[in-house]
């Protein structure tokens with residue numbers, strides 16, 4: 001049996017997001033932490049999601065890891081490759097969406113990549129190639145202040161042109177809504193013009209379904225979880241499986257670790273700290289002596305009441321983040337805070353904590369890598385794109401929340417689902 005879809009995800013929140021959308025159609029999804037070192041039985045598996053941490057690393061590193069993942073998938077007879085990046089197109093003029101897409105195009109022999117970040121259920125829509133987040137232009141949505149990948153232009157044709165080798169075109173909404181024939185003709189015309197990437201407009205789920213129905217087999221798929229969910233829904237599998245996803249047990253301790261500075265996470269932290277023990281990370285201490293500070297913070301968490309779960313947060317408003325970045329540099333600050341959270345998580349796991357509710361893609365990626373999770377079983381969805389997931393090898397549960405996903409009460413909602 002061949003794999004229907006092989007996903008290369010540029011971070012771990014994105015990976016659990018897309019895995020949950022594919023699993024919703026009853027597909028059997030295996031989510032992995034990188035490429036497995038040992039042989040992996042894939043009988044009966046419909047889709048594999050390979051989670052990488054390649055969104056903000058140097059482009060050559062992102063290319064080589066993505067390429068290795070692509071080869072691993074193609075060696076297992078998977079010929080439908082999907083490059084998953086953020087629904088807010090998180091990247092810089094150096095990449096990594098453009099350079100990775102270029103390399104995957106060459107590797108797969110495809111002439112054209114579809115760029116479809118649209119995720120209407122979470123307010124991400126595209127019109128004339130402009131990306132909106134809950135009705136606001138991307139560059140006015142808060143994403144212009146992202147600590148690592150500030151998005152200052154909502155026009156994805158321009159954004160892609162700046163970081164990729166080829167030229168970008170558009171699949172306009174009007175063309176999409178004329179149906180599969182019109183889309184295919186349009187893609188042919190783009191190819192003849194030498195266009196290498198086609199940004200897809202989409203306003204709602206029906207548009208994503210239309211797009212999924214219209215795409216020829218020989219294009220490279222890239223984007224958010226919306227299009228992948230639509231593709232899976234065209235060929236639903238086991239309805240029973242999608243109806244009974246697992247949730248964590250109420251036994252075992254939990255912690256909330258918040259390393260995102262997005263608008264939504266700021267609101268979630270504000271809300272949750274009113275109800276639960278909460279402590280802010282002192283970034284200067286983190287940068288000066290992270291190892292000692294991690295031990296102190298882990299000890300603090302252990303000493304708190306069990307429920308609601310205590311929270312540690314680096315989450316801050318834009319001006320606070322800017323001030324610390326001006327002093328220490330954005331990349332160094334980000335890496336130090338991620339490392340601090342990973343040290344704390346490892347220490348807490350060693351002391352019996354079995355549920356980790358984490359906010360932030362980079363933050364989640366490093367923590368999960370350091371916890372040594374080999375693979376993930378996809379559980380109950382807490383908010384669209386954020387499922388509970390369980391380590392396939394151990395009773396360890398994770399909720400990896402994208403910075404902008406979930407509503408204000410997300411941290412409570414995750415805990416309300418315990419069995």
Ligand SMILES: Nc1ncnc2c1ncn2[C@@H]1O[C@H](COP(=O)(O)OP(=O)(O)O)[C@@H](O)[C@H]1O
Nearest residue numbers: 147260262314316334337338360361362363403
């Ligand atoms: N107070 C802070 N000052 C500077 N950088 C921060 C602060 N808090 C978190 N960060 C860094 O910002 C980045 C947030 O990225 P990420 O975890 O991917 O969140 P998101 O999901 O919102 O993109 C991480 O590298 C994190 O370490």
Ligand SMILES: O=C(O)[C@@H](O)C(=O)COP(=O)(O)O
Nearest residue numbers: 013014017086087361402403
């Ligand atoms: O597509 C999305 O929005 C998410 O799946 C995603 O990629 C999350 O990234 P972060 O916001 O950096 O967590």
